[in-house]
Amino acid sequence: MIEAQSLTKRYGATVAVDNLSFEVKPGKVTGFLGPNGAGKSTTMRMILGLDTPTSGDVRIDGKRYRDLRQPLTEIGALLDAKWVHPNRSARAHLSWMAASNRLPKNSVDKVLDMVGLTEVANKRAGAYSLGMSQRLGIAGALLGDPRILLFDEPVNGLDPEGIVWIRTFMQRLASEGRTVLVSSHLLSEMALTAEELIVIGRGRLIAQSSTAEFVERASGSTIKVRTPQLDQLQAVLQQQQLTTRVEAGDQDTKVLYVDGDVTTDQVGELAAAQGVVLHELTQQRGSLEQAFMELTGDSVQYHAQDGAQPAPGVAGALGVPPVSGVETVSGPREDN
Numbered sequence: 001m002i003e004a005q006s007l008t009k010r011y012g013a014t015v016a017v018d019n020l021s022f023e024v025k026p027g028k029v030t031g032f033l034g035p036n037g038a039g040k041s042t043t044m045r046m047i048l049g050l051d052t053p054t055s056g057d058v059r060i061d062g063k064r065y066r067d068l069r070q071p072l073t074e075i076g077a078l079l080d081a082k083w084v085h086p087n088r089s090a091r092a093h094l095s096w097m098a099a100s101n102r103l104p105k106n107s108v109d110k111v112l113d114m115v116g117l118t119e120v121a122n123k124r125a126g127a128y129s130l131g132m133s134q135r136l137g138i139a140g141a142l143l144g145d146p147r148i149l150l151f152d153e154p155v156n157g158l159d160p161e162g163i164v165w166i167r168t169f170m171q172r173l174a175s176e177g178r179t180v181l182v183s184s185h186l187l188s189e190m191a192l193t194a195e196e197l198i199v200i201g202r203g204r205l206i207a208q209s210s211t212a213e214f215v216e217r218a219s220g221s222t223i224k225v226r227t228p229q230l231d232q233l234q235a236v237l238q239q240q241q242l243t244t245r246v247e248a249g250d251q252d253t254k255v256l257y258v259d260g261d262v263t264t265d266q267v268g269e270l271a272a273a274q275g276v277v278l279h280e281l282t283q284q285r286g287s288l289e290q291a292f293m294e295l296t297g298d299s300v301q302y303h304a305q306d307g308a309q310p311a312p313g314v315a316g317a318l319g320v321p322p323v324s325g326v327e328t329v330s331g332p333r334e335d336n
């Protein structure tokens with residue numbers, strides 16, 4: 001279990017994490033979701049004692065990271081898969097980690113096997129593909145057989161096969177009763193991976209709920225109806241206090257949309273009760289990413305390389321005013 005209490009981190013004038021409280025429970029994958037610059041990596045670094053909170057507190061099974069006697073046996077993390085020395089083999093890298101953390105030698109073979117790197121374990125890590133590097137990073141996180149695992153954007157840049165492998169692997173770790181926190185800026189990816197979500201924007205908590213609930217809320221639902229008796233059906237639905245709108249369809253036809261908390265079953269039954277003929281009755285969901293951007297819209301931060309223009313399709317498309325005081329997140333980080 002990870003518990004954050006009013007966690008805040010400031011870098012000069014930038015508030016990277018703002019009064020953030022959440023719980024990450026064991027036995028499920030929890031997605032840590034937010035647009036770029038939302039404060040996910042900073043929060044993870046504070047959990048791992050790599051950054052000191054300006055105020056607030058974060059505990060791992062009730063303890064601060066610095067008070068853990070053998071940290072790798074309690075919490076493992078993959079923050080950046082490419083930090084391994086390129087001339088070292090996976091086996092050498094993991095053996096060094098095991099020795100310096102007083103972990104048993106056989107833990108190396110065990111984790112290499114778990115992540116499927118046994119056959120290439122003696123090759124230099126610099127020659128690994130991104131997918132293999134991610135596996136090596138995961139092997140390092142698992143070396144002490146910890147109950148708690150953190151993965152920072154583990155699927156970034158991976159091909160579909162690599163994404164599925166990591167997703168399945170994380171779910172397996174959670175099914176073993178471990179606490180798994182994984183960050184991402186893609187709701188569509190988290191919808192497939194995580195059972196629970198902690199959603200942040202500009203360092204602040206936007207939501208903590210089950211993924212199903214969040215997706216339901218985020219994507220909203222609209223029912224599309226095509227009928228030759230449009231006016232009649234619209235009147236019936238409006239009598240039921242349902243919100244309707246009529247839009248032009250193909251070839252001079254009109255389409256009726258019903259918004260809000262209503263199912264196709266209900267609309268179909270209301271139509272049948274009035275003898276209204278239906279040509280189409282379908283539920284339509286908005287794009288998940290679009291809905292997510294709307295929820296986090298005023299908290300979107302973007303990189304400054306493009307001359308501080310909002311990324312296409314993000315802030316701009318949503319009519320979000322440009323954010324002042326844009327910071328880049330590239331380059332070396334300094335803790336203060």
Ligand SMILES: Nc1ncnc2c1ncn2[C@@H]1O[C@H](COP(=O)(O)OP(=O)(O)OP(=O)(O)O)[C@@H](O)[C@H]1O
Pocket residue numbers: 011014015016017034035036037038039040041042043185301327328329332333334335
């Ligand atoms: N060491 C640092 N010094 C100054 N500002 C920082 C530092 N680390 C992070 N920040 C700023 O804190 C904010 C949160 O950054 P963070 O990297 O935690 O976000 P993120 O959600 O992980 O985003 P990304 O996915 O783009 O890495 C950003 O405004 C970033 O520029």
